[in-house]
Amino acid sequence: MGDAKSPVGCMDCVRLEAARRQAVAECHDHDAVVDATVAIRSHFRDAHLLFRTA
Numbered sequence: 001m002g003d004a005k006s007p008v009g010c011m012d013c014v015r016l017e018a019a020r021r022q023a024v025a026e027c028h029d030h031d032a033v034v035d036a037t038v039a040i041r042s043h044f045r046d047a048h049l050l051f052r053t054a
């Protein structure tokens with residue numbers, strides 16, 4: 001049912017997490033860190049939440 005999938009090996013998660021870490025490392029733009037964190041949560045909810053709660 002649905003298209004929920006495991007976050008393990010999800011390339012979107014890998015890409016979003018890498019972007020977040022880069023934003024944190026560069027650190028001069030707090031908004032970029034917030035945006036990246038929101039993007040991860042939004043993606044996770046859309047792509048994986050059903051998997052987590054199933």
Ligand SMILES: [Zn+2]
Nearest residue numbers: 010012013047
């Ligand atoms: Zn993902």
